[in-house]
Amino acid sequence: MLVVRPAGPADFDALMELAVLSGRGFTSLPEDEPTLRARLALSEASFQAGVAPPEAWYTLMLEDLEASDVIGVAGVKAGVGLKRPHFSFRVVTLAQSSPTLEKRFDHRALVLVNECAGWSEVGSLFLRPERRKGGAGRLLAQSRYMLIGLEPQRFAEMVLAELRGWFDEDGGCPFWDHVASKFFRLEFDEADMMSASTDGQFILDLAPRHPIYAELLPKEARDVLGRVHREGEAARAMLESEGFRYEGLIDIFDAGPTVAARRDDIKTVRDARRLRVKIGEDAFGEEALVSTGAVAGFRAVRAPVLIDGENAILGREAAQALGAHEGDMVRVKA
Structure with a gap:
């Protein structure tokens, strides 16, 4: 039988193995020992009510009891953007018109925002590739909403999920290569690791402050705005079945979509x-x-x-x- 249970310090080896398997762009599972150990310690304290509710980060492990083997991980952050901004790009439409020419133009633009501060986040959903069948992923995903529904007051009224953006078959990230790297001047893996393992000050320092017109971007970058990684389509479908919707927010590194729902409207929480x-x-x-x-x-x-x-x-x-x-x-x- 498969069971979802709280993660703790004893799960380090299993969590590191899952982090290695998750691959590029899975920011919440960095291959970094101090970061993962700190996350497991925080998870243990969160389940034991040892931290303030908004600062809790609950990590869940999916275990095959017969094999005594951990096959997946997921998590719930009670609050994001509390100690540092939770930046996203909002894809907006900027309208310009010329009465002289009798013409109007609508331009897509990316605007840096911090709209999700204080929201809760469900994420870190990853299963071993060979175990992605038989409802294991659904069990792991829905367990996060069962956790939220137990004591809703521990969580925010809005819940978000960030989906991994598009990477080419060769591992390249078009949005990073053509847009984000111009501001951060780092390799993607280095920036991804720093985002997961530091206080994120470098994002605050270097992220673009002015709108970026999508029409000025190469086609390769425009085409992946809000596009989900090929391995994230199933996760997106499960989120949408719970009531999550994409409303124009994307990740500042890989342009993956952010979806969101009201906590009390999430199907599993509600029903x-x-x-x-x-x-x-x-x-x-x-x-x-x-x-x-x-x-x-x-x-x-x-x-x-x-x-x-x-x-x-x-x-x-x-x-x-x-x-x-x-x-x-x-x-x-x-």
Whole structure:
């Protein structure tokens, strides 16, 4: 059985392996030991309510219990842009007209903004390539919303997700090569690592302050504005099924799209029910997403559940994976 559980310091080797597998442009999984160790320590403190709620960063591991093997990772940041700006480019339309010529022109432009300060963020979703089947990705993705729904007050009213932008088959990033690198004068991997492992002051210092007209950019850069990486299409589809939408914000490094939703309108947050556990000898009922009833000790599985009034009847295997006992409260999303 697959279970989603909190990450902690003991997961370093597994997290580093996933970071290596994730490849270029996956900013939230840098191949940097101090950064990953600090993230795991922060995750442990976050689940134990050892940090202020807006500063929490919950990291979740997807584990195959039979193999005792970690096969995926995901995360939820309670608040972004609190200690440093959370910069994006907004793709805007600038209108210009000439009464003399009797002509009007609409120009796309990129404007540096810090609109998402204080929002929560779901991200870091990555699975081993050979395990991207059988609903594993969906379980991992939805577990983030089950976590948010347990104690919504820990999270912001708006939730965002940043999707990796487009990279060529040879690993080149058209937007970085033609646009962003002109401002930062770094190799992409160096800037990506600095973004993940420093306080981001270099972004504040060097990011462009004036609008960038898209028409002045090479076609290769224009064509990838808001375009998702080939490996991110499934993640985008899952986000959209939950109610997330793209509304014109893109990443300042790779031009990947930012999608967002109101916390209470996210489908899994809104529709999951709080029920009391009853344990049956065997698994029966319709398969559903089930999580524990509190942030501390959070776990989530997909398993058969029979809903009987205000009770959720679980098989023993699912109850054991959740660490749930008769009479405990769980949240269920059919």
